[in-house]
Amino acid sequence: MAYPSVREMLAACQAEHLPLHEVILRSDLAESGLTREDSLAEMHRMWSVMCRTSAEYREEDRSNSGFAGGDAAKVEAAARAGLLLGGDYLNQVLAEALKTAECNACMKRIVAAPTAGSCGVLPAVLLPLWRAGLADEEAVCRALYVAAGFGQVIAARATLAGAEGGCQAEVGAASAMAAAALVYLKGGTAEACAEAFAMALTNLEGLVCDPVAGLVEIPCIKRNVIGAMNAVSAADMALAGVVGHIPADEVIDAMAEVGAAMSRDLRETGIGGLAGTPTGQAIREIVTMAQEEA
Amino acid sequence: MRLFDVLGPVMTGPSSSHTAGAVRIGLTARKLLGEPPARAEILLHGSFAATGRGHGTDRALVAGLLGMQPDDARIPGSFALARQAGLAFSVGTIALRGAHPNTAVLRLEGSTGHRLEVVGASIGGGRIRICSIDGITTDFGADQDTLIVHNQDSPGHVATVTACLSGHGINIATMQLYRSAAGGKAVMVLECDEPIPEEVAVYLRRQPGIVKVTTLNL
Numbered sequence: 486m487a488y489p490s491v492r493e494m495l496a497a498c499q500a501e502h503l504p505l506h507e508v509i510l511r512s513d514l515a516e517s518g519l520t521r522e523d524s525l526a527e528m529h530r531m532w533s534v535m536c537r538t539s540a541e542y543r544e545e546d547r548s549n550s551g552f553a554g555g556d557a558a559k560v561e562a563a564a565r566a567g568l569l570l571g572g573d574y575l576n577q578v579l580a581e582a583l584k585t586a587e588c589n590a591c592m593k594r595i596v597a598a599p600t601a602g603s604c605g606v607l608p609a610v611l612l613p614l615w616r617a618g619l620a621d622e623e624a625v626c627r628a629l630y631v632a633a634g635f636g637q638v639i640a641a642r643a644t645l646a647g648a649e650g651g652c653q654a655e656v657g658a659a660s661a662m663a664a665a666a667l668v669y670l671k672g673g674t675a676e677a678c679a680e681a682f683a684m685a686l687t688n689l690e691g692l693v694c695d696p697v698a699g700l701v702e703i704p705c706i707k708r709n710v711i712g713a714m715n716a717v718s719a720a721d722m723a724l725a726g727v728v729g730h731i732p733a734d735e736v737i738d739a740m741a742e743v744g745a746a747m748s749r750d751l752r753e754t755g756i757g758g759l760a761g762t763p764t765g766q767a768i769r770e771i772v773t774m775a776q777e778e779a
Numbered sequence: 780m781r782l783f784d785v786l787g788p789v790m791t792g793p794s795s796s797h798t799a800g801a802v803r804i805g806l807t808a809r810k811l812l813g814e815p816p817a818r819a820e821i822l823l824h825g826s827f828a829a830t831g832r833g834h835g836t837d838r839a840l841v842a843g844l845l846g847m848q849p850d851d852a853r854i855p856g857s858f859a860l861a862r863q864a865g866l867a868f869s870v871g872t873i874a875l876r877g878a879h880p881n882t883a884v885l886r887l888e889g890s891t892g893h894r895l896e897v898v899g900a901s902i903g904g905g906r907i908r909i910c911s912i913d914g915i916t917t918d919f920g921a922d923q924d925t926l927i928v929h930n931q932d933s934p935g936h937v938a939t940v941t942a943c944l945s946g947h948g949i950n951i952a953t954m955q956l957y958r959s960a961a962g963g964k965a966v967m968v969l970e971c972d973e974p975i976p977e978e979v980a981v982y983l984r985r986q987p988g989i990v991k992v993t994t995l996n997l
Contacts (some may be wrong), residue, residue, distance in 0.1 A: 589792030640780035699830035
């Protein structure tokens with residue numbers, strides 16, 4: 486069974502003298518009935534799809550609405566020209582988050598991680614490390630188990646749906662999962678993974694889901710960027726020994742409470758927030774008119 | 780939630796509810812029809828109607844009707860593939876009272892003339908519910924092997940069906956009964972732990988008072 490708390494997940498590592506990814510893998514085998522080989526093969530398949538989505542990104546692709554596409558290529562061009570502030574890794578994280586999220590908007594194949602709207606976060610932080618030879622596929626897959634295990638706790642205690650918890654439950658959750666995965670890849674302890682997870686989730690607490698015209702485009706694509714960047718920051722803080730003071734489980738509970746208190750207009754209805762701005766409304770008009778003409 | 784529901788599924792974007800779930804509604808309707816559809820009238824309700832084109836909901840439903848899974852890379856091109864496959868379809872909108880915001884009505888005619896109307900809702904994360912079949916309320920997720928029996932509302936049909944399943948060693952996981960009115964049309968939905976063999980459907984179709992038998996094997 487999935488762990489109902491991060492505390493119990495970490496305690497299982499201690500009690501069974503097993504690494505975190507192994508504890509998570511075993512808990513899922515008990516629940517899903519998959520064999521170990523099936524589960525590992527499935528995780529490698531998830532990773533191969535993440536790689537392929539990025540590889541098959543095309544600068545010229547546009548979404549049905551016409552509002553999404555081409556941004557990752559701009560970032561890559563600017564990075565090559567030396568115009569950007571971040572270093573090599575951060576520039577790639579930025580470009581990869583946009584790439585996968587734009588591919589999603591353009592109806593290409595992605596891995597929902599944990600959702601389609603937040604699919605760019607995990608590949609964004611992992612792909613650059615893998616490409617640079619800093620993590621092999623086996624290590625990446627172990628880190629993906631860790632990410633998924635933390636995600637399962639969010640699903641158990643709160644929600645992974647923007648319609649229920651706002652964007653904090655999608656990009657926030659993806660970011661926290663990615664932070665834990667990064668710390669694990671860098672050889673951090675299970676406790677440090679939990680700290681990174683808690684800090685990443687904390688920093689996106691309260692983020693609302695306000696998609697313009699109801700589409701997974703504005704602001705969702707760029708929110709994948711903040712999710713990825715936030716994951717790197719939280720992982721770096723945890724690797725440096727910084728702690729967030731509020732335990733991971735309590736942060737998840739707070740996220741659930743904040744999501745429940747959020748106005749319905751701010752939970753994937755396309756009514757409030759950015760969707761309700763004059764420009765957001767105007768874009769909705771354009772999209773609706775195009776739909777009626779079709 | 781299972782691990783590969785958190786990290787996964789692999790799907791064609793952009794939306795698990797408006798795209799992946801829509802494919803599953805189309806695919807389930809095709810399986811319920813029991814043959815490739817030749818004609819389809821697709822009606823979108825609520826958020827499906829408002830944002831369906833931007834999310835590719837229309838193409839996703841057609842892709843499902845063609846037998847595609849939610850991770851099929853051909854989903855964006857499903858309209859052209861439908862023409863090649865001989866599926867004539869139309870897409871419109873409908874306003875249903877009290878329906879889930881992500882609901883589609885599919886009116887299908889199969890290659891041998893079978894007709895079926897399915898109402899399906901996409902309830903989040905790619906999961907769906909089949910809300911009605913041929914105008915009679917149902918509520919099942921189409922994620923288990925399922926037997927659907929339309930019958931006259933008269934005594935004995937439940938016993939006939941359950942005895943037949945038990946005779947074939949099939950365990951019933953859940954069972955729902957619906958009817959339009961006392962003595963009117965009734966529907967039984969049985970979610971099972973094993974696939975339903977064709978001989979069960981053939982046997983039940985011969986029983987008096989049973990109007991229609993549909994199987995959904997995953």
